[in-house]
Amino acid sequence: MSFDTTGLVAYVNGEYKPLSEASVSIFDHGFLYGDGVFEGMRVFDGGLFRAELHMARIARSARSLGLAMPVDGDEIVSIIGEVVRRSDLRDAHVRPIITRGFGGPGIDPRLCPVPSLIVSAYPFPPFLGADPIKLFTSAIVRKAPRSLGAHVKSLNYLDAIVAKQQAGELGVHDAVMLDSLGAVAECTGANLFIVVGDTLVTPTTRAALPGITRRTVLEIAAEQGIDAEERDVWPMELHAADGAFVCGSGAGVVPIGSFDGRPVTYPHHPLIERIQEAYREKTRDAAYRTELYAAA
Template sequence: MTFDPSGLTAYVNGEYVDATKASVSIFDHGFLYGDGVFEGMRVFDGGLFRANLHLDRIERSARTIGLPLPVPKDELLNIIGEVVRRSELQDAHVRPIIARGFGGPGIDPRNCPEPTLIVSAYPFPPFLGNDPIKLFTSAVVRKAPRSLGAHVKSLNYLDAIVAKQQAGELGMHDAVMLDHLGAVAECTGANLFIVVGDTLVTPTTRAALPGITRRTVLEIAREEGIAAEERDVWPAELHCCDGAFVCGSGAGVVPIGSFDGRPVVQPTHPIITRIQDAYKARTRDAAYRTELYIAVS
């Protein structure tokens, strides 16, 4: 898929600029060392889905690495809204980035007096599509929790990138990543659920991002009377589950067709269909949206 930012607006350190010309210094520590955090948010029909949860998470991520927010959260929300409006987008993926800022060579964050703030928005169909996907189990281990906490959505995704690269070379859509104990963590950019009997099971967040979509799925399960567990999931369980899916802001809810070449019994399990339908309805529910009042010409 070729990405074309023509006609889009971005925000960079206090200015709204043509997204094709947006830039940061080559000496920004976000570029030099991956020193920064970000969020992936979704706009559905002009409404920003679960904005407060995303803003709270980026604040926690930044606080964990000792990075101050360049602006208050309510101002960041206003910036996001303005970027989306100027880009005239009704459905979009929004990416606010807070990087350590200009500092020159050397990893010491004290060399960076001011953080960098970037906000972009762009059309983005679900990155794994809608049909059942094929996954394989990667040997690349998730760094958390012995390195950086899994709750930090940092700019350094190299472990996921290498696993994703392996998946592509094997003709798979994505990779399952394990933690340091050998338990399932998540996929390269999405959380994972399996169906065991009549129960939804998802890995703990010991080494997996506590995803906003993951949280939404668990809320839906409670409301729909679907039993759900958060516990250690071991690789062999993937091969005998009754159904499975991945979920995330950029993916939505996508069924899994096979693990390591072994077909899932019911890729379109009734529980998965219920979750998909309820999630789609929730993304349009006013109680979970921040309306951006986009005037599209």
């Protein structure tokens, strides 16, 4: 699968460049050691969705690593707008990245006096599609919270990559990952919900990223009077769920059709369809958007 960069622009450390020419040094510690943080954001019809929450999260991630923000969140949003407009995109996935910066070999962060900032934007349909997906439970364990906190959206995704590789080799769409206690954490790049009766249930964020879409779903549930619980979810509960879905900025809200070869009772559960519709409405609601194009 090729990635067409024609006409796309990226920002790298103060310069706007064709995406195909954008690069950092091989001695940038983001490249060498995964020493950095990022966000995955969405633009829907020219509006950046929930920018303030993403900027707050990347700032928390950076603080957790003792990583200096090269500019503040408002300036990053301004850069995102310029990248999107120069790339002539109305619907896009956006990825701001902050790395420790150039420092040469050696993991000591004191070797890197200036952090790097990279922003890219590109067309990106929901990466899991729209139809009910098949999942399996991976033996790869999420490292958090005994290693790096789950709230840190870092550049190191190796555990998720290996689990995703397993899913591909088994012919399913994605993997469910467990935490160190054996409870469900999340999928490789999305949070997970199950429907138990009339209640939405989602794992805690002990070992799962506190996703912006996850938060939006919980807000929708509160607004619509849908019972929702955040608690430990155990693997056998997945097999008994009435319905289930994954959610994330890159995935949207996608129903799950089966876990480990066992079908979900209602892959098109009406509660999930309500959440999907409400989420679509939120992405078009001016209260949740930062408009990147001037009104005509």
